[in-house]
Amino acid sequence: MIDLSLDFLLSVIAILFIVLCGFMMYIFYQRQSEVRFKKSRDIYLKDYSQLWYEYLFNNEIFSVVLIPRGKPQVQAIEMIFSSYLKNITNDDMRWKMKNFSNQYLKTFYENDLMNKRWSIRMNALYRIADLQLDELLDACKKLETTKYSKEEFFQLLKIYSLFQPELFIQKIKVPNANYSESEYRRLFVLLEEDTFMRFFDEFTSWSMSIQFAVIDTAAAKKNMKYIEKLEQLLTNENDEIKIRALKGLFEIGVIENINPYIPFVTSHLWEVRLMVGKIFKYVPLSYSYPYLEQLLQDENWWVRSQAAKTIAEDRDGLEKLKEFISYSTDHYAVEMAQETIMRKQGTR
Amino acid sequence: MKILHYSMLFFGGVIVFYMLFVIVSYCTMLIIAMLDLRKRYRLDPSEYDDAHIDAFYSKPVSLLVPAYNEEVGVVDTVYSLLNLRYPQTEIIIINDGSTDNTLQTVIKHFQMKPVNKIIKTNIHTKQVIQIYESEIYMNCILVDKVNGGKADALNVGINVSQYPYFCSIDGDSILDEKALLRVMKPIVLSDGEVIAAGGNIRIANGAKMQLGSIYDMRLPSNYLVIMQIIEYLRAFLMGRIALSKFNLVLIISGAFSVFSKKWAVEAGGYSTNIIGEDMELVVNIHRLIKEKKENKRIEFVPDPVCWTEAPHTLSVLRNQRRRWHQGMFESLWKHKKMTLNPRYGLIGMVSFPYFWLVECLGPVVELGGYIYIIIAFFLGQIYYEMAILLLLLFVIYGVIFSVASVLFEAWSMNTYPRKRDLLRMITLAFTEIFWYRPLTLLWRCEGLIRFVRRKSEWGNMKRVGIAEKEKSV
Numbered sequence: 001m002i003d004l005s006l007d008f009l010l011s012v013i014a015i016l017f018i019v020l021c022g023f024m025m026y027i028f029y030q031r032q033s034e035v036r037f038k039k040s041r042d043i044y045l046k047d048y049s050q051l052w053y054e055y056l057f058n059n060e061i062f063s064v065v066l067i068p069r070g071k072p073q074v075q076a077i078e079m080i081f082s083s084y085l086k087n088i089t090n091d092d093m094r095w096k097m098k099n100f101s102n103q104y105l106k107t108f109y110e111n112d113l114m115n116k117r118w119s120i121r122m123n124a125l126y127r128i129a130d131l132q133l134d135e136l137l138d139a140c141k142k143l144e145t146t147k148y149s150k151e152e153f154f155q156l157l158k159i160y161s162l163f164q165p166e167l168f169i170q171k172i173k174v175p176n177a178n179y180s181e182s183e184y185r186r187l188f189v190l191l192e193e194d195t196f197m198r199f200f201d202e203f204t205s206w207s208m209s210i211q212f213a214v215i216d217t218a219a220a221k222k223n224m225k226y227i228e229k230l231e232q233l234l235t236n237e238n239d240e241i242k243i244r245a246l247k248g249l250f251e252i253g254v255i256e257n258i259n260p261y262i263p264f265v266t267s268h269l270w271e272v273r274l275m276v277g278k279i280f281k282y283v284p285l286s287y288s289y290p291y292l293e294q295l296l297q298d299e300n301w302w303v304r305s306q307a308a309k310t311i312a313e314d315r316d317g318l319e320k321l322k323e324f325i326s327y328s329t330d331h332y333a334v335e336m337a338q339e340t341i342m343r344k345q346g347t348r
Numbered sequence: 349m350k351i352l353h354y355s356m357l358f359f360g361g362v363i364v365f366y367m368l369f370v371i372v373s374y375c376t377m378l379i380i381a382m383l384d385l386r387k388r389y390r391l392d393p394s395e396y397d398d399a400h401i402d403a404f405y406s407k408p409v410s411l412l413v414p415a416y417n418e419e420v421g422v423v424d425t426v427y428s429l430l431n432l433r434y435p436q437t438e439i440i441i442i443n444d445g446s447t448d449n450t451l452q453t454v455i456k457h458f459q460m461k462p463v464n465k466i467i468k469t470n471i472h473t474k475q476v477i478q479i480y481e482s483e484i485y486m487n488c489i490l491v492d493k494v495n496g497g498k499a500d501a502l503n504v505g506i507n508v509s510q511y512p513y514f515c516s517i518d519g520d521s522i523l524d525e526k527a528l529l530r531v532m533k534p535i536v537l538s539d540g541e542v543i544a545a546g547g548n549i550r551i552a553n554g555a556k557m558q559l560g561s562i563y564d565m566r567l568p569s570n571y572l573v574i575m576q577i578i579e580y581l582r583a584f585l586m587g588r589i590a591l592s593k594f595n596l597v598l599i600i601s602g603a604f605s606v607f608s609k610k611w612a613v614e615a616g617g618y619s620t621n622i623i624g625e626d627m628e629l630v631v632n633i634h635r636l637i638k639e640k641k642e643n644k645r646i647e648f649v650p651d652p653v654c655w656t657e658a659p660h661t662l663s664v665l666r667n668q669r670r671r672w673h674q675g676m677f678e679s680l681w682k683h684k685k686m687t688l689n690p691r692y693g694l695i696g697m698v699s700f701p702y703f704w705l706v707e708c709l710g711p712v713v714e715l716g717g718y719i720y721i722i723i724a725f726f727l728g729q730i731y732y733e734m735a736i737l738l739l740l741l742f743v744i745y746g747v748i749f750s751v752a753s754v755l756f757e758a759w760s761m762n763t764y765p766r767k768r769d770l771l772r773m774i775t776l777a778f779t780e781i782f783w784y785r786p787l788t789l790l791w792r793c794e795g796l797i798r799f800v801r802r803k804s805e806w807g808n809m810k811r812v813g814i815a816e817k818e819k820s821v
Contacts, residue, residue, distance in 0.1 A: 005737055006733065006737055006740065009741070010740065012744070013740060013743055013744060013748065016744070016748050016752075020755060023755050023759070024755055024770075024774070026759075027755060027759050027770075030759070031762075031767070086398065117389075117390075119387065119388060119389055119390045119391035120390065122391055122392075123390070123392045126392060130395075180536065180537045180538060180539040182400070182406070182536045182537060182539075185404060185405055186399055186405060189404070216404075342464055
């Protein structure tokens with residue numbers, strides 16, 4: 001038995017060594033090709049980066065030498081475009097990039113979309129969205145007929161949101177497409193005003209992640225048009241929705257009427273009380289002080305801390321806090337007021 | 349004579365079966381890791397990075413740097429954190445009563461000024477002496493405290509932190525600029541389902557570095573360090589990735605890991621009475637998840653890289669390995685009731701038995717194998733062949749897996765791009781079973797003995813600073 005095992009083990013080891021030797025040779029070969037690829041890409045970058053700049057920003061005539069011949073040159077163009085897209089907002093530049101991509105890069109990405117390798121398909125989907133290759137919309141739709149991954153479908157949604165918002169709304173409703181809030185935010189932030197507003201209109205029909213992402217996106221856009229929509233959500237049954245709506249209203253930073261917020265001062269949730277404490281920053285202290293004083297004596301440390309901070313931020317805030325210290329019997333609230341005064345006065 | 353014969357056959361059989369079991373386990377994990385990395389091969393990661401560099405898509409993180417006598421490395425570590433591409437962070441350096449100039453170095457270098465800061469005590473810790481804030485870098489805080497060990501220092505950091513996630517980084521480690529962004533990826537994309545994530549740790553000895561950024565990666569000249577590099581690659585490919593896929597990770601390195609503050613606090617923070625505080629926290633959180641019946645995960649993220657300084661002398665390495673093994677034993681022993689307990693799901697049924705059998709008892713059986721080979725060669729006859737059989741299994745286990753790991757890493761990540769470096773690693777991998785492996789086995793067994801004798805002491809590694817300074821060793 002041992003003789004047999006030894007022979008068997010020796011054969012296994014020999015086979016494994018041959019496989020590993022082959023793998024090593026492949027790695028060396030691959031590294032060589034990568035060096036050649038990079039060399040070719042870098043030559044293009046060196047020779048034509050200036051020409052691209054002239055064409056994109058100085059209205060020079062497009063030169064045919066810029067048309068890519070092969071993958072290394074496509075990658076060089078991607079690098080040039082990506083650096084401009086990340087750093088410059090210019091409609092004319094974007095239009096030129098889009099036209100060029102639709103004309104000369106389309107075939108490359110169309111082939112990549114049909115590639116067996118998931119990562120290559122994903123890279124192609126990234127580029128289609130970044131370079132706004134709307135002529136590949138049909139090819140993207142065709143991808144849906146194959147077995148696609150969750151990540152691919154997300155990129156497809158992004159592409160639809162850019163080129164065909166109606167289709168985007170239709171597709172996002174598909175129940176098997178569940179993404180994180182952060183991913184939904186990435187989709188919503190790019191939407192046109194009208195399309196985004198539709199998410200508020202049918203608010204309750206969306207999944208929780210979408211509802212949260214809609215509120216957060218509205219807050220990030222800091223658009224006063226959303227104030228009314230967010231205030232409507234303050235009556236929502238879900239506590240998290242209420243907290244986020246308050247947070248969104250705080251981010252937008254315009255409070256015209258204090259009354260809708262007063263009931264939240266006595267909320268059973270400390271997060272809600274904390275958010276109200278923050279929002280009162282946008283209300284004159286003469287209106288908000290009684291409520292802030294109540295929050296300063298809250299049982300929760302964060303709420304007390306925020307209330308003290310909000311009071312201290314007002315022009316008369318420090319005086320109010322000193323006054324409070326003189327008559328209050330709440331040990332914790334007095335301590336918080338004292339520490340806030342110390343910090344504010346810069347006794348660091 | 350008969351007793352000797354039967355015991356030789358028995359022990360030989362046990363060791364051979366054990367080795368076969370370990371080889372099969374490692375093979376399975378290697379294949380899972382390969383498939384995972386192959387899927388992502390050539391995927392452009394910049395798309396995610398660029399999208400999530402905005403605070404709107406990410407979550408704020410407090411970076412905790414516990415430092416005890418780290419005057420050589422702490423400044424570079426903080427610079428690497430200042431270089432991080434991440435939208436919202438605060439850096440909290442915790443000086444754990446250092447006896448060298450760590451405190452003065454940090455105060456001087458980052459222009460720290462004392463401040464009065466309100467601290468919410470989530471976890472009970474040793475006394476905080478003073479808090480400082482940098483005048484030149486926003487959100488850079490130094491906490492000076494009474495010495496209480498690394499775990500206590502981290503707990504102070506958790507108390508001082510203001511963000512919902514914290515990341516622990518060793519005072520001698522350097523983070524890649526995108527490391528935090530990528531280690532946070534599973535947390536951000538899972539809407540809080542992932543509550544802790546650990547990054548990939550690499551050895552920085554030999555790298556060229558400036559102000560906390562590594563700009564040229566070269567293999568160091570010290571053979572002991574190269575062997576550790578190979579060992580890290582093996583651990584990464586044959587363990588972490590596969591275990592993470594099934595939420596079975598029990599260890600995410602304290603040198604670079606992110607935790608949800610809420611969960612870490614609820615789990616009691618870092619345990620101060622145990623050596624392996626990082627493993628202990630992970631196990632405690634797993635326990636909490638199961639007890640609360642929540643659907644939460646702890647993940648290992650293969651891509652993010654934290655560079656750390658590896659021991660370059662045998663004595664320091666011995667100390668480190670002894671401590672690691674002792675720490676692992678302590679943690680497993682403390683939670684022994686979770687082993688094979690269906691209440692704890694796969695953690696109890698797979699992870700714990702795996703760690704007991706392969707990680708903890710492995711060194712004892714393997715060392716037994718080495719001793720067996722030596723005895724068998726002297727006894728001759730049938731044992732001679734058994735010894736060769738064992739030796740061949742050691743070749744598969746030690747050499748083949750190491751070479752495969754080195755090659756696979758070269759293919760997927762290409763950390764050491766020079767052909768010469770790759771060949772050197774492969775050549776050294778062939779020598780592993782003759783010197784490095786037996787030595788580490790011996791040290792790990794020492795760790796086991798120390799655990800049994802309940803011996804505990806802090807192993808303070810003598811550092812020369814990462815990268816370039818290695819030349820002076």
